[in-house]
Amino acid sequence: MAEFFNEYIFGNGPWSWLGYVVAALIACILVIHVVAVGAMGFIWLERKVAGRIQDRLGPTRVGGKFGWLQTLADGIKLIAKEDFTPDVADRFLFKIAPYVAFAASFSAFIALPFADGVVANHVNTAVFFVLAVLGLEVFGVILAGYGSGSKWSLFGAMREAAQVVSYEVPLGMCVVVPVFLCGTMNLTTIGNMQEGFITNWLVFNDPFTFVIAMVYFTCATASVNRAPFDLAEAESELVAGFHTEYSGLRWSLFFMAEYGSMFLVSGLAVILFFGGSNGPIPVGDWLANLLGGVKEGSIGANLPSLGAITVGVIGVANFILKGVIGVIVMIWIRWTFPRLRIDQVMSMCLKYCVPIAAFGFIGAVGWEVLDLPTPNNLDEKSRYEYHEKWSHEYLETQQQTKPAANDRHARQAVPTEAIITTVAVSQNAVEVNGGKQ
Amino acid sequence: MSATNIDDPRIVEFDVRTDEMLINMGPQHPSTHGVLRLALRTDGEIVADLEPHIGYLHRCAEKIGENLTARQFVPYTDRMDYLAAMNMNLGWSLTIEKLLDHDVPEKGRHLRVLIGEMNRVASHLVAMGTYGLDLGAFSPFLYAFREREKILDLFEKACGARLTYSYIAPGGATADLPGGWTAECSEFINQFKKIIPEFHTLLTTNAIFIARTAGIGVLSPRMAIDYGCTGPVLRGSGVYHDLRFHGEERYTELYDGYEFDVICMDSETGKYPDSHQGVYKDGLSYPEVPSDAILGDCWHRFYVRMLEVVQSVRLIEQSIAKYDACSGSHGEPIKLTQKLPLGEAYLETEAPRGQMGFYVVSDGQSNPWRVRARSSCFSNLYVTAPLCRGVLLADVPAVVGSLDVVMGEIDR
Numbered sequence: 142m143a144e145f146f147n148e149y150i151f152g153n154g155p156w157s158w159l160g161y162v163v164a165a166l167i168a169c170i171l172v173i174h175v176v177a178v179g180a181m182g183f184i185w186l187e188r189k190v191a192g193r194i195q196d197r198l199g200p201t202r203v204g205g206k207f208g209w210l211q212t213l214a215d216g217i218k219l220i221a222k223e224d225f226t227p228d229v230a231d232r233f234l235f236k237i238a239p240y241v242a243f244a245a246s247f248s249a250f251i252a253l254p255f256a257d258g259v260v261a262n263h264v265n266t267a268v269f270f271v272l273a274v275l276g277l278e279v280f281g282v283i284l285a286g287y288g289s290g291s292k293w294s295l296f297g298a299m300r301e302a303a304q305v306v307s308y309e310v311p312l313g314m315c316v317v318v319p320v321f322l323c324g325t326m327n328l329t330t331i332g333n334m335q336e337g338f339i340t341n342w343l344v345f346n347d348p349f350t351f352v353i354a355m356v357y358f359t360c361a362t363a364s365v366n367r368a369p370f371d372l373a374e375a376e377s378e379l380v381a382g383f384h385t386e387y388s389g390l391r392w393s394l395f396f397m398a399e400y401g402s403m404f405l406v407s408g409l410a411v412i413l414f415f416g417g418s419n420g421p422i423p424v425g426d427w428l429a430n431l432l433g434g435v436k437e438g439s440i441g442a443n444l445p446s447l448g449a450i451t452v453g454v455i456g457v458a459n460f461i462l463k464g465v466i467g468v469i470v471m472i473w474i475r476w477t478f479p480r481l482r483i484d485q486v487m488s489m490c491l492k493y494c495v496p497i498a499a500f501g502f503i504g505a506v507g508w509e510v511l512d513l514p515t516p517n518n519l520d521e522k523s524r525y526e527y528h529e530k531w532s533h534e535y536l537e538t539q540q541q542t543k544p545a546a547n548d549r550h551a552r553q554a555v556p557t558e559a560i561i562t563t564v565a566v567s568q569n570a571v572e573v574n575g576g577k578q
Numbered sequence: 579m580s581a582t583n584i585d586d587p588r589i590v591e592f593d594v595r596t597d598e599m600l601i602n603m604g605p606q607h608p609s610t611h612g613v614l615r616l617a618l619r620t621d622g623e624i625v626a627d628l629e630p631h632i633g634y635l636h637r638c639a640e641k642i643g644e645n646l647t648a649r650q651f652v653p654y655t656d657r658m659d660y661l662a663a664m665n666m667n668l669g670w671s672l673t674i675e676k677l678l679d680h681d682v683p684e685k686g687r688h689l690r691v692l693i694g695e696m697n698r699v700a701s702h703l704v705a706m707g708t709y710g711l712d713l714g715a716f717s718p719f720l721y722a723f724r725e726r727e728k729i730l731d732l733f734e735k736a737c738g739a740r741l742t743y744s745y746i747a748p749g750g751a752t753a754d755l756p757g758g759w760t761a762e763c764s765e766f767i768n769q770f771k772k773i774i775p776e777f778h779t780l781l782t783t784n785a786i787f788i789a790r791t792a793g794i795g796v797l798s799p800r801m802a803i804d805y806g807c808t809g810p811v812l813r814g815s816g817v818y819h820d821l822r823f824h825g826e827e828r829y830t831e832l833y834d835g836y837e838f839d840v841i842c843m844d845s846e847t848g849k850y851p852d853s854h855q856g857v858y859k860d861g862l863s864y865p866e867v868p869s870d871a872i873l874g875d876c877w878h879r880f881y882v883r884m885l886e887v888v889q890s891v892r893l894i895e896q897s898i899a900k901y902d903a904c905s906g907s908h909g910e911p912i913k914l915t916q917k918l919p920l921g922e923a924y925l926e927t928e929a930p931r932g933q934m935g936f937y938v939v940s941d942g943q944s945n946p947w948r949v950r951a952r953s954s955c956f957s958n959l960y961v962t963a964p965l966c967r968g969v970l971l972a973d974v975p976a977v978v979g980s981l982d983v984v985m986g987e988i989d990r
Contacts, residue, residue, distance in 0.1 A: 191716075195717050195720040196720065196721070196724055292601045368714060369714065369786055371714070376608055376609075377609035377711055377713070378609065378974075380608060477715070477717060478784065478786050479710065479714045480790075480972075481786055481790070482970060482972045482973070483970065484970065485786075485789055
């Protein structure tokens with residue numbers, strides 16, 4: 142995008158940095174709006190699902206019969222409210238805490254691919270990035286609790302700190318399993334490797350990955366502070382926990398962060414275990430084959446083919462649908478179960494989830510090493526085919542083999558021989574690097 | 579330990595102490611059931627000590643009683659235990675009738691049982707729902723309120739009010755039940771019976787619920803008696819005592835000819851009475867007592883309420899049949915300015931939350947000379963301090979919720 146701006150507007154002269162700034166701003170605005178609108182959708186969904194669970198209707202007035210705009214109306218109300226800071230609060234920490242939580246939750250979306258190529262930035266170590274950035278959200282909560290100057294908030298922060306050390310361990314252990322099975326930390330690659338039928342999803346790889354997926358979901362629920370692990374805000378115990386003293390927009394930022402990370406962790410679950418952007422049946426690929434070549438360029442490439450666009454759109458729809466199902470499960474759990482106690486959360490995470498995750502990890506490794514039967518066809522695939530599709534080397538090799546290497550807008554599809562060479566070259570490159578990726 | 583001994587690191591080690599934190603729970607805290615204030619001293623999350631402070635809802639009801647006639651005081655009893663206003667009306671009415679030595683007709687007796695037990699069901703539903711709220715489960719609360727609404731609808735048809743009924747009055751009741759009321763009531767009972775197992779699924783047998791309540795806040799039978807606990811709190815500790823069986827003649831004769839059980843675990847067999855067959859649900863029995871539960875803990879107090887609902891359903895079914903069979907008057911209330919005879923009367927009744935006693939002293943005027951109310955929640959509340967010492971902060975709402983206090987009754 143930056144190159145586009147430089148080429149057509151700012152020129153490649155001294156003003157070329159403007160192109161990068163504008164491109165970055167547009168990317169930021171896109172991510173924030175996609176996630177914020179998504180979060181608003183999830184807040185609406187939560188109220189609607191909770192309503193149905195509890196024999197109520199939920200919102201019905203603002204925005205027609207289904208109350209679509211209820212969240213927007215509430216958002217406007219919250220913005221109009223007084224931004225109140227308690228006297229005894231640590232003003233700096235109090236004010237900065239919501240932004241920390243919000244920024245952490247939203248920036249993790251940078252590396253979350255919605256489909257092959259539909260991602261803000263192709264991060265090679267996306268799994269690591271997402272988990273690390275998501276972990277920062279906790280700092281927002283702890284700062285809020287500490288900075289509020291309220292004892293109830295402090296309790297919330299203490300609980301959050303105690304909780305984070307207990308769920309992050311099994312969460313990390315669970316995430317390692319798909320990474321190890323696919324041999325990459327690139328979320329796009331992990332998603333792509335599960336293409337084909339539902340049997341290729343990693344959750345069905347072997348019994349251990351199934352268990353691991355369940356443990357992951359439990360820990361993910363804990364990581365986004367959802368009931369029954371919502372100890373940091375624990376309404377009936379700590380008034381409102383870490384956000385007791387917050388009001389107006391700052392409070393709503395915490396709320397947005399919570400719902401944003403809810404979709405993030407369930408999206409991560411979808412990519413790691415439930416096939417990413419691939420549906421249970423590869424309808425998209427069939428359609429794309431009918432519409433013309435697809436493998437030559439995914440939706441992320443410049444001017445992709447019609448088939449690639451079809452695959453991309455179906456992939457995004459698949460991903461969002463599966464992510465929303467994950468969110469609905471979390472909502473369902475929240476409105477069904479009582480809350481655990483802090484010591485029970487810690488013992489559950491450390492005494493049960495960690496051993497189960499470790500057992501599952503060893504089991505999954507053993508399954509792979511012993512080459513036991515699995516319903517998927519991961520072994521038949523050349524892993525390099527999926528590797529490094531977005532890496533610098535790969536793009537370079539692709540450009541070299543292109544007929545018009547310097548023309549970024551070449552409408553011509555890459556010939557098949559070129560792909561084969563590319564794969565060969567990239568394999569060579571990997572070997573030259575000593576297996577480093 | 580003085581600061582001079584600092585050379586020895588071991589002494590320093592033992593001398594380092596963390597401060598206890600003084601923290602106020604209430605009177606605006608979401609889970610203190612109204613305006614209860616608990617002053618907590620906590621060491622981290624562990625509650626070192628706790629002191630309940632009351633009086634935020636004090637409305638001088640007893641003093642007002644001296645300035646009103648016996649009949650006029652009935653609405654003030656509504657506002658004591660506002661979740662079981664019918665039972666408060668009943669307690670006051672029976673006390674005044676005892677002073678007047680006045681008997682209500684047979685039809686009025688069955689009406690009182692019917693209305694009183696309906697209100698017991700409504701009250702226990704609130705107790706159950708809000709207990710779920712205290713533990714963080716939101717949905718059972720709404721399921722409970724949905725059923726309670728139906729009871730309130732029935733009450734509204736009977737007396738026009740949904741919360742403060744002033745329906746049962748000394749001498750009888752303000753009006754007879756409207757035509758078709760008992761049929762609607764049986765219809766409600768029939769559908770309600772099918773819903774009770776849902777509550778057991780959502781709460782009683784839920785693993786998290788059991789983990790949060792079993793073994794927490796264990797009240798021994800000895801302690802329950804010493805502190806003057808009554809009602810489900812006392813029976814949850816395994817003490818076989820229910821004023822509908824063990825009360826004064828004037829009260830127990832209301833229940834003459836009725837079949838029901840006192841819900842209390844038999845400490846030898848470890849079982850609760852199983853007289854629910856055909857009431858609870860065909861082919862279903864009560865959930866078993868979980869192995870973690872200790873007699874007298876929060877789980878047992880909750881469970882006793884759940885089973886009492888079933889016993890109340892049994893009583894309602896019997897009373898509908900008996901009421902429908904009666905004819906004649908339901909008992910007209912006494913006159914507004916009825917003079918009370920010289921003397922005094924005290925009567926305790928089994929309200930949903932325990933024994934509610936009214937004491938009336940009269941000097942021969944129509945206004946009582948002194949009115950005193952003995953509140954069950956007042957006694958029940960004061961076991962919170964011994965029960966909460968050493969538990970985690972999250973267990974405080976669990977303990978207070980299991981005692982099911984209503985501040986209107988404590989402060990009066």
